[in-house]
Amino acid sequence: MSKFSLKGKSAVITGGASGIGEAISMTFAQQGAHVHILEYDEERGENIVKTILEKGGKADFYPCDVSKHNQVKSILSTLSETHRIDILINNAGIAHVGNVENTGEEDLDRVYKVNVKGVYNCIQAVIPAMKQQGSGVIINMASIASSVGIADRFAYSMSKGAVLTMTYSVAKDYVGFGIRCNSISPARVHTPFVDGFIKKNYPGREAEMFDALSKTQPIGRMGKPEEIASLALYLCSDEAAFITGTDFPIDGGFIKLNG
Structure with a gap:
C-alpha cells in the first residue's frame, strides 16, 4: 500500500464541489476513499460526483445546507447506517467583507450560521458513530484570519476564530476515543x-x-487548491496518526514573514 492511502475509508466533505473542497474530493477519491460530498449547489455536486466516477473513484452527492441542524443530522445519521464515517472535512464556508461598523446584524448571522454553526452541526452528527467505532479524523478549515488580524474581515475572522477553538475543544474531549481533530489555516x-x-x-x-x-x-x-488538499490528505492518513489538536497554517509565509 502506498503512503497516504485512503483505500477502504469513507470521507464526508462539506462544500466538496468547488474550490478547495473540490480539490479535496478529487484528491481523496484518487487515494482510494469513498467520498460523500455535502454541497449546497446541486449542479456542482452532481458534476463532481460524475467526474470522480468517470475516473474510477467512488463518490456520492447529498444536497445539503450545513447551517440546517436537522438536515445535517438526518443526512449523516442515514449515511452512517451504511458506511463508516472515517473522515469529516468541514470545508463549507462563506466570506464577508467589512469592519464592525459596516457589518450588519444579518451579515453576522449569515456568516455565523454557515461557518460556525455548520461546523458544529457536522461534528455533532458524526461524533457518536466515530466514538462507537473507536476512530475518526476531523479536519476543520480555519484561516490565517483565525490567528492574525485581517483588515475588513470582522465577521469572517470571528467565524474562523471559532473554528480554530472548536478544533482544540473537540481534540481535547475526544482524544480518548481514538478521534483526531486538526485544522488547516490557508492564506489566500x-x-x-x-x-x-x-x-x-x-x-x-x-x-x-x-x-x-x-x-x-x-x-x-x-496558494493552489491542490496544495491545501495535499495537506488535508496527509492529516487524514495513517501516517499522521500521532497528530491531533493542532492548527496547520499553509500561507506562503504570511503569518511569520509579514511585518
Whole structure:
C-alpha cells in the first residue's frame, strides 16, 4: 500500500464541489476513499460526483445546507447506517467583507450560521458513530484570519476564530476515543471565489488586482487548491496518526514573514 492511502475509508466533505473542497474530493477519491460530498449547489455536486466516477473513484452527492441542524443530522445519521464515517472535512464556508461598523446584524448571522454553526452541526452528527467505532479524523478549515488580524474581515475572522477553538475543544474531549481533530489555516488561495471577487469589485483591473493580491503573500503567489488538499490528505492518513489538536497554517509565509 502506498503512503497516504485512503483505500477502504469513507470521507464526508462539506462544500466538496468547488474550490478547495473540490480539490479535496478529487484528491481523496484518487487515494482510494469513498467520498460523500455535502454541497449546497446541486449542479456542482452532481458534476463532481460524475467526474470522480468517470475516473474510477467512488463518490456520492447529498444536497445539503450545513447551517440546517436537522438536515445535517438526518443526512449523516442515514449515511452512517451504511458506511463508516472515517473522515469529516468541514470545508463549507462563506466570506464577508467589512469592519464592525459596516457589518450588519444579518451579515453576522449569515456568516455565523454557515461557518460556525455548520461546523458544529457536522461534528455533532458524526461524533457518536466515530466514538462507537473507536476512530475518526476531523479536519476543520480555519484561516490565517483565525490567528492574525485581517483588515475588513470582522465577521469572517470571528467565524474562523471559532473554528480554530472548536478544533482544540473537540481534540481535547475526544482524544480518548481514538478521534483526531486538526485544522488547516490557508492564506489566500486561487479559487473561483477569488476570481469572482476581483471581477465584481475591480472591473477592468482584474489582472492588476490579481497580481496585487498574489503579492500580499511573501512567497509571491496565491496558494493552489491542490496544495491545501495535499495537506488535508496527509492529516487524514495513517501516517499522521500521532497528530491531533493542532492548527496547520499553509500561507506562503504570511503569518511569520509579514511585518
